[in-house]
Amino acid sequence: MALHFTQDEYEARLGRLTAAMRAEKLDAVLLFAQESMYWLTGYDTFGFCFFQTLVVTADGGMVLLTRSPDLRQARHTSNIETIQIWIDRANADPTMDLKNLLSDLDLLGARIGVEYDTHGMTGHVARLIDNQLSTFGTLVDASSLVSRLRLVKSPAEIAHIETAAALADAALDAALPLIRPGAGEADILAAMQAAVLSRGGDYPANPFVIGSGADALLIRYKSGRRMLDTQDQLTLEWAGASAHYHAAMMRTIAIGTPSNRQRELYSACRETIQAIEMVLRPGHTFGTVFDVHARMMEERGLAKHRLNTCGYSLGARFAPSWMEHQMFHAGNPQEIAADMSLFVHVIVVDSDSGAAMMLGQTYLTTGDSPRPLSRFGLDAIAL
Template sequence: MHDRFAGPADPRPAHVGADELRDRLARLRVRIGAEGLDALLVFAPESHYWATGLDTGGYVFFQCGIVPVQGDLTLLTRRPDLAQARDTSLYPDIRVWYDAVDAAPAAELRAILAEKGLAGARIGIERATYGLTAANGRAVDIALDGFCTLIDADHLIRRMRLVKSASEVAVIRRAAALADAAVAAMRAAAAPGILDSVLTARCLATILEGGGDMPPAGPLVNSGRRAIYGRGVAGPRRLEPRDQVVVEFAATLHRYNACIERTILLGEPPAAQRRMAETVARAMDAMVDAARPGAPIGAIGEAHRRVLDAAGYTHARFAACGYPLGATFRPSWMDVPPMIHAGNPWPIEPGMVLFPHAMLGDAETGLAFGAGDTILITPTGAERLTVAPFL
């Protein structure tokens, strides 16, 4: 059986004020009730962080928050996460399950729900998250079968998190400044003969020395032919006198990410690559112009396709061209859904923070060029928060 501990009397989250967290939690409870639910099972670490301030990596095992429409919140977590839960979160009731051969946290979750009088209730659950593995999800389904009705509710906190508060925007602006500084440091370090991993080191050192955190993924630093790849690849590569390096990374502060993509060129680029760079710059301008309140997020994707396809780069571009940003945990800085792609009807709203990017990688020529910026949706359009030069 689990042990029970009292939560914090006066939580002091680092990234926003406790009063803002309490307001979010109150609004969340209203939303839970409005959807005809009696409670929500929170498994996504980003949801814990946004709604209660909980900042811990315990989601890699089994960590569940119970948010009822009425009554105290409860967190079920492991012993190593107890102190952090008490110091960072609004959870007043913390239950700890212990590692053992017969450990069954899903069964302990059922016992807690029964204690709260939620037998026969309609309970929302977050499934589309790194915080609930397939194995743990199956264990929850088995444990709660016949006990209550589980309703998929991944959208509930997700939609509330998309529009950022003034305090969140302030943190992201600081992260964006770190991203710009990291690009400058990488450009200054780029030279023939060095390993491209040196650029990775300069990137992380700039972010960390500037007061930021380790990002939840990356950085991506792809040189030579690797520059056409859409993902990072293991092992450093030595830069040549004439070379290309596509960098994409998140500068992170209090879990909030500001992403940037740039291309570093060594030596005189061929005319074909200069044309790539000019086209990507036009595409980025068109994408930012399309990012307006009330428009579908797919309009950004349509602008991306329109410019790149007209220039003959259909074969070298990606189908999707960006995503929202926010506070995320490992393994990704991508805060999705919604992805930015043509045809996506999701409405753009003021306060959303997005990362549109245009990446060209030509497998035939081996040439690449990419750029991307963190933007804030304003009441009238979009503001670029990352402003490092493209070249």
Template sequence: MPVHFSLDEYRTRVARTVKAMAAADLDGLLIFAPESQYWLCGYDTFGFAMFQCLVLSGDGDLHLLTRAPDLRQAQQTSTLSDAQIQIWRDLEGVRPADQLQDLLAELGLTGKRLGIETKTPGLTAYNGDMVRDALKTERLVEASDLIAGLRRVKSPAELDCIRRAAALSDDALDAALAATRAGVSEGDILADMQGAVFRGGGDYAGNEFIIGSGEAALLCRYQSGRRVLDPQDQLTLEWSGAWRRYHAAMMRTLVIGKANDIQRRMHDAAVEALEACEAAIKPGAPMGDVFDAHARVFDAHGLTHARLNACGYGMGIAYNPIWVEFPMFYEGNPMIMEPGNAFFLHMILMDSENGLAMCWGHSTILSPTGVERLSKHTLDLVEL
């Protein structure tokens, strides 16, 4: 299977990373985040759940240390040659970090100043302690935000992947709308939504599709167990199409039967907040402005008690356990928004007193001329 971007694009990504490393006075980078590994060379696996490290030296040379099951994974999905792949063996008492130390010695990085990604499921606390113990002669510097920062501004080819993921999200919503009615199991709705993504050539998302009806419509996390919809019910869905590991999430609360006056008021507020947030996404503005727009609308509608303390986040490459590209839209976030950013906006209202939810959201791209909404669907209240 070929890599999904041109070799020139991968070379550009490596060159940008090397430049950022030089600016941070780093001789090398220990890359544990699967998103970073995928972005730099296309390497695509869930093998990060074990132990693997991609090493980038200051001259732009890449070397991967991983397990035997991921050898062919690296050969088939990445730009790496066989000479750039090393395998650590499964043995009782094995410490792959010791072999990482040997690899660094081969690359002339012993005792050097090395950045390390720690803010990732690709490096557990246990394995992180093992790395620090093995690399006692190296000067390890926290560098989790180095590649993550570079990835926030997407290339045109990456934005095309996000648009394709959004089209799959729309297909999944079409499937949900066709399937949702009284007497239907949540499992059937999930099957149709996920099936629409797969039939469109998409991937599993970075976390489970979130579904909840009745009381569970007030949840914004996946939970085990399926329920059958009542004649008068509510169904909250949060999902994302995934194309080449790129995501574009959406969120809806659907009403089965007829909406009551409270649900209608909540829906009106959610749509107003969503449009206010879109208007606040501007080049050069801080992400905190978007949260302020969200809070201002909901608070004016008397819904402070039902809103959350964040209203979205970045979209891009994502692996389990979550499709979030940090940081989130929260109060006071100083991160400056730039053209080429992609965001998911979610207006989540959960009124525990009345037992009602109303959650609306979709993904967007920030261009030099404004916000591109990545959904064909209207913001009209849905009653099924």
């Protein structure tokens, strides 16, 4: 087995999950989120785009139901001992195999939690699950059961997060010498990704974001590259990844002399993150963080140019996104605790003037002040 953590670590995670299941009065849980399976067992694949589920019973038993291409993947990367295969065939319904498995586990009439809210659960699969199991037992939406447990990181997880942060810094180190008038976005992007991979890091859970000129206002990756002009702006959002644990960063860099509007937006972004740092600690909630962000933007006349979130929790994530479910948005009651890995960003996109400014970095929370994980800090990048 090729595991990233000790068996003691995995046993502790399983113990936390079964305790949470008992608290929710669940006899079993069907895990469909690849992040949940990975956190619990080490199982590492992209085969979750097809039907597969990890059945966990209240006594700590585990059975993986998956396709044949992932049999050896599971044996090599996880501590799962029992693996069953459903057969690819015309009109296959793997939920029938699942019902038979649950029956063999003596779970008829049981209270069963299901991870519905995940990229590993399509609407088609959800309908099949409900049709097959609605009369078999009581189905409960347990989408947040494991994700809540994953919010606070162990020392071993923090070590990977710190490695990921160093990889993110290395990516920026590789990019900076290339950012100049006449440079190609493709060369910058290639250098950043190579810096992560060549140092033993992973592919990120979503593509790096790169955009210049008008595309600097975009917040997602898009196909197509351009060359930088003498006066330009370049937005980058990227992450280092170690054992799938991510540390993200975000910057908008001015090429040539920054405009007064760019300077104004940068100051607003920096001041807002500094204000957020004062509440990014135990005793506050994710909603409190957003409230600070919204107030700072409002005071600077930027309310219409901001987003409705200003960051999220990070951890071990798989495609299509490195964002975890807990986000800094209005009214989120999730409490901040020590040893959370949190990405804080302030994004201002002024379509009226065509100016963009984005600033963000990953923090590790403590019992007091949060610890930024990048050595670059919040200073504007001078080229």
